[in-house]
Amino acid sequence: MKITILDLPPEEEPEIIIKCEHITDDLAKLINSFKQGSQKLTGYQQGNIHLLSPNDIYYFESVDQHTFAYCEKEVFEVKSKLYELEAELPSLDFLRSSKSTILNLNKIKSLTPAFGSRFEALLKNGEKVIISRQYVSTLKEKLGL
């Protein structure tokens, strides 16, 4: 891939232009990382504030109007609603897996069929999250199927 960096007059906003025949998976990841930048989420735990990297979050779950971010071992409350997170998070990595959960695809170890046309995702930390049938087609799309 050819990379060209041009000098810019100080009054102009920096801009990234990607020239390609079509957007490949690698390119999409790159675009996502540009969009995401060094995005951090604010998590709350026992009165303390933590900055969370989306890459460290396994899944988000909404319980009784509260949203929680589940990391490998710890759980943090986040103030955003699931639909807001869905818009903010890199779409290639995160998937709405049910009405109350958003799942990080990079943290899925394996998938197994569950009762009622659903799938159960076994995460790398051993937790299991259900993917509702309504969201299976989106999962397939994100996996390139």
Added chain:
Amino acid sequence: MNKFFNMLHYLWTAFSTVVTGVTCVTTVFILIFWGTDIDLGVEILWQILMVSAICSLGSLILYNEKTEFSKKQMLIRFWVLFAFVNVVVLASGYHFQWFSFSNWKMVAGMELCIIVVFASTIIIYSLAAQKEADTMNKKLRERAK
């Protein structure tokens, strides 16, 4: 529109699976209880198609694009579907004189046929879901590389 086609695809898959199963068990049922020296009219084919279509429509109880069912709800719906299929097949079978309620062996045979087709359909769906999971797991592994 896409949802409508998804539902049609779901119904068509259910219908074709059920018709295949019903045709197979009907052949065995006729052979056992009516023997080989029997003249059958074309109407039996229409009866098979009709009963299969009604049973397939009943499977919509397990299908919902909008609502997420819990495992308990799915189990209840599953048994409701099984009861529905029993009522449809036994009532139709009696109406079309496939069997007589006075002959307990025929009733038992009919019930066995229902269970075989019902179980076969579930097994076929489970195998298809497992294949789907395997394909997605393969993509997940590729993604992790």
